[in-house]
Amino acid sequence: MLRDPSALLIAVGLPLLFLFMFGYGVSFDLRRTAICVVTEQPVPVVASLAAGLADSPYFDVRRVPDRRLCEPDLVAGRIAGMVVVSADFAARLARGEAAPIQAIVDGSDPNTAALVQNYLDAAIANWQAQETLAAGGLRQANSPQSRVWFNQEIDSRHFLLPGLVAIVMALIGTMLTALVVAREWERGTMEAMLSTPAAIGELILGKLIPYFALGMAGMAVSVACAVFLFGVPFRGSVLILIGTSSVFLIAMLGLGLMISTLARSQFVASQAAIVGTFLPALLLSGLLFEIESMPWPIQWLTRILPARYFVQILQTLFLTGNTARIILPGTLAMAAIGAAYFAVVVRNTRTRLD
Amino acid sequence: MLQRILHLIVKELLAVWRDRRSRVVLIAPPLLQLFIFANAVTQEVRNVHIAVLNRDWSQDSRELISRFRMTPTFTEIVALRDESEIAPAIDAQRAVMVMEIGPDFSRRLAAGQAPDLGFILDGRRSNTAQIVEGYATSIVQQFAAERGVRAPPGASRAQLVTRAWFNPNLEARWNTVPSLIAILTALIGLLVTGLSIAREREFGTFEQLLVSPLRPIEILIGKTVPALIIGLIEGTVIVLAGAFIFGVPFRGSVALLYVGMIVYLLAIIGVGLFISSLAMTQQQAVLGAFTFQAPAVTLSGFATPISNMPDWLQTVTMANPLRHFLVIVKGVLLKDMPPDEVARNLVPMVVIAAVTLTVATWFFRRRLQ
Helix, strand or coil: CCCCHHHHHHHHHHHHHHHHHHHHHCCCCCCCEEEEEEECCCCHHHHHHHHHHHHCCCEEEEEECCHHHCHHHHHHCCCCEEEEECCCHHHHHHCCCCEEEEEEEECCCHHHHHHHHHHHHHHHHHHHHHHHHHCCCCCCCCCCEEEEECCCCCCCHHHHHHHHHHHHHHHHHHHHHHHHHHHHHHHCHHHHHHCCCCCHHHHHHHHHHHHHHHHHHHHHHHHHHHHHHCCCCCCCCHHHHHHHHHHHHHHHHHHHHHHHHHHCCHHHHHHHHHHHHHHHHHHCCCCCCCHHHCCHHHHHHHCCCHHHHHHHHHHHHHHCCCCHHHHHHHHHHHHHHHHHHHHHHHHHHHHHHC | CHHHHHHHHHHHHHHHHHCHHHHHHHHHHHHHHHHHHHHHCCCCCCCEEEEEEECCCCHHHHHHHHHHHHCCCEEEEEEECCHHHHHHHHHCCCCCEEEEECCCHHHHHHCCCCCCEEEEEEHHHHHHHHHHHHHHHHHHHHHHHHCCCCCCCCCCCEEEEEEEECCCCCCCHHHHHHHHHHHHHHHHHHHHHHHHHHHHHHHCCHHHHHHCCCCHHHHHHHHHHHHHHHHHHHHHHHHHHHHHCCCCCCCCCHHHHHHHHHHHHHHHHHHHHHHHHHCCCHHHHHHHHHHHHHHHHHCCCCCCCHHHCCHHHHHHHHHCHHHHHHHHHHHHHHHCCCHHHHHHHHHHHHHHHHHHHHHHHHHHHHHHC
16 A cells, blocks of 8 residues: 555655645634724724734734725725725714714635724724723723633634544545555456455455554544644543544444445546545535535535534544533434445445456 | 637537536535625624623623623623632633633722723634624723723823725625635636546547647647636626625626736636646646645735735745736725736736746646647
8 A cells, every 4th residue: 555655645745745735724813914004084983903913913004194095905805995084084983973984895715804804893892992991981881791612712713623533544545545445456366366265244344444543543643643732622522532433443444445345446436535524524524614504405414414513523522521411412413324334335345346 | 710610619518518417516515616706705793602700790881791792793691700710711712712801890990090801812713812802892992982092191092993995894795705706616616627538538538639730839829718708707796796795896897807807717717728738637626726726826925914914924925816807896896906017917918818828838738648
């Protein structure tokens, strides 16, 4: 197996690449996002508002006196939005009237636009509370208080990296198995082995044990990186992690075998493994995109993806703990799906040989 | 010479078309991805489940809850009976957020004070939870404002009014479909070039090509142009699907888009030729393409903004052609981007294309000797 560079790439190269990308490159948390603050009239209250925004770690503020100076930057995508404080803002505020501050966000990236809007809301509420306090007013929360459980620092890595474990295992379990076993079919060595007296069951078991070991090693490395390198907490039980990972990995190996048995060629198997297993594990597992927001046919489709259950289990094990109501149904579902894959493999192998 | 290259181009296009496997690879996965991506890849939050613990049994609190029921953001609102049910509802992910309406809710509302209300969010889905919190806060604030809750005395009355330019309703598809123009044309460009030399190797026709009177540079041009043509066709199909099926606006200049697309495809084809000169089989070429494509998409600003990355990684992304073309394609479609801004993003792609094509040529020549 190690003689083929593509096997080595899948078993070692790709998992490391994904670990690196998710550890450093993928983040939903705003960090020094460039915005413009347009202050049409430089009065103290406006200056304090702009300073409040500039102090925030989420924004990188450029101050300009006229919004026309920033509009080209918004079109070019160099800034994510602008905050316009109109000339009569201070006067309205002094008269006790409602004083609107206009925020213009770049809708061409709707997710960032929504985030920027939320962060701006919070930053301005914060500034107002301070102003009120400074003016001798009562400090009072105007907006409802929120608490975020399991992830107080609201670090998106805390939910992305646990999910990544599922992706690494899917890569090793499915792509590697699909490719290597497809090669045996191509070369005819699979048929040769199947004609020996060893039962199909034994053979499958023998074939899968090395990939099982590789997959579990991939899991261990990803979990260790998440916990020790990126500081994601692990609040569940290691035994449950090993148990549920085994069930998921066996299901993935079954899928890999199924693809190779149906495809019988490395080229088709590599395509099917990418389109049929890797992309769904990344896109439809609820890791990056909310399943509840997808249209119902796709939501239904996610129910037959083991990755969907495993991502949820992993996030729970890392951040919440041993919640039986997530772990048990998920494990059962993965076991059932895995059994179905193996049933297809056994059936197809038999008919193929007869 | 032109004649010879032309023949090679025609031969290459026919080879791609006649090979059943290449045909399937070039048509099925991109279309599948277009429809799944365009429908599933949405970070807009809809139909989520939340739970409410109402400890105020008043007309006001019931009205507030019915406000929540009316928005499409929340489909299911689970009513909790007491505090002990909060943790199980969050733990088992029956709700991404619990709204706790305190016993003083209506009294404080009537007294013109800030509402007695709190949210508990599931940090396992903190991105979704934060967006849900934003929606919920604005519903509560609007409700309170209508009930005449005034700001406390001495408080400033500044309000933030937000508008989204270029995509006023923040439609996810207006982002995904233009991004797919970039992602899927890259996939095609990579596969066509990546597979072409590997296919010749597998079929043993590569040696024939080498003994033909074609010079290496002519062979390379003959491999580049067909990939460019196929990539442009596929890109056009997605642009049309975006405009006519998914309702994405096209506000800018068609010419600018195509200039960008050609330079972008050349940069990608350089990478594809490079993979091709390394790969011995078509399967290795597919894996090589995947190994380039996955990080190129992840680090392009498509899924999460580049500004969220650490600075050193932001610098690395400058070498990613996808990053620059994404700005152009979204800019031209949604923002009617002026030519000078397009040019500013075109320059790095020209540099990348020059580098990848040169490296590919060099590798290709070395392989021939």
